[in-house]
Amino acid sequence: MVKMLIIILCIILALFVIGSITFLFTFKKNRIESPDAQIRKNEELLSTNRKVWMRNTKRTVLVSKYDYFESFEEFPFNSEFNNTKEYLLKNNFSFTTTNDVIKELKEAQSKILNFWLVEQRKLLKAFDQTGLEDNYQNRNFLMKFYNESLNIYMKVVTQGFVPRILKAKIDFLKGDALLDIDKEVNLMHSWFTKAIDELINELYKQSGVYQQSESYTNNSQYQQYSYQQQRQSKMSDQFSDINWAYQTLGVTEKSTSDEIKKQYRKLAMTYHPDKNKTTEAKDKMVEINRAYQFLKSINKVN
Structure with a gap:
């Protein structure tokens, strides 16, 4: 009888401990997930992400043929072209010519950045069109698409702007080639459009919120999507x-x-x-x- 009583007491004690742990865990979770705390977590997520992206992204690019590195330290992947300026002056180009070149490079860079922002806004609008609620988990899901848009910009700079405009400008100064900067900038805009459109398509595929239909116009195939737009979150503003x-x-x-x-x-x-x-x-x-x-x-x- 005594043994049975001890067993019953142990069971009651064990249930009490389990219940207490469950209560504390649930209380803590609810406290952390309160609206104010959720907002802070959401804000910290984006802020931390930008810092991590900057820190983990290589910020120098080799200008091939001329064997020097240009630094791209400005967000998202921009440069003041100080190393290019130093290279030109060391190679006996005048201050006037050098300053004119740097001005042209900055203007081209600005145009490319603005083109990217136009295309990125399409992606951010798609964030809203998914109908996902604005919470930490959904922001984490969308973060990879936002980061890929940053990677797209970086790739266009490293694989397009640097060889096709920066290096080509030095080639032009040395009389080795002709250069149409506006043509090259427009080419890179088309790269952005294609890459961001593909990213948006992947977003809808992974979020599972689109219906796909096929039609033909001028003998070219394209896809039309109808989106679920209920409970739009305006996460575009946050990103x-x-x-x-x-x-x-x-x-x-x-x-x-x-x-x-x-x-x-x-x-x-x-x-x-x-x-x-x-x-x-x-x-x-x-x-x-x-x-x-x-x-x-x-x-x-x-």
């Missing part, structure tokens, strides 16, 4: 790099160039390492600089 830049600087798309410059200087006074020695301030200053250079690259800042 938008332009929105990120504006939000980082604390300005809006309606802010003038002078207002953006003024706000940037204000933030720099607060977070510059000479003014603020904390690690958080250093990281913040890096992000502020990236956002400011990004807006300059797309001609939002003169």
Whole structure:
């Protein structure tokens, strides 16, 4: 009888322990997944992703034939062309010629970046058209498509811009070849269009929210998709790099160039390492600089 009582007490104690653990686990989970905490997790996910992408992406590209590396340190994969400037000056090109070349390269880079943003907006709109709710799991799912859009830009820069414009410009200066920059930029725009369209198709296939039908126009086959648009989440706004830049600087798309410059200087006074020695301030200053250079690259800042 005593043995049976002990067994019963042990069973009751075990059930109590299991119940307590289950309660604590459920409470913790619910607390973590509260709306405010979910929003913070979502925001941190994108912020961390941009930093990781920058850190894990090789930021220099070999300019073949001329045997020097150009650095692409600006988000998403842009350059100030300081190494190209140094190369030209070392090879006896005048300051005027060198500065003109750098100006042309920056203008071409800006056009390419803006073309990419136009195509990327199509992808971000597709994020909304999937009808996925804005939560941490769905953002993780969409993140790989966002990252692939960044990779597309990087590939076009490394495989298109550098050999077909940057290197070709030096060839042109040396009298080795002709160069039509506008033609090359438009070619790269077509690369973006094709790559992003393929990425969108893959997004719909993996999210399982499209119906596919086939039709023919001018003897060419194309696909038309009808999308489930209920419960649209506007995640396009969250992933938008332009929105990120504006939000980082604390300005809006309606802010003038002078207002953006003024706000940037204000933030720099607060977070510059000479003014603020904390690690958080250093990281913040890096992000502020990236956002400011990004807006300059797309001609939002003169």
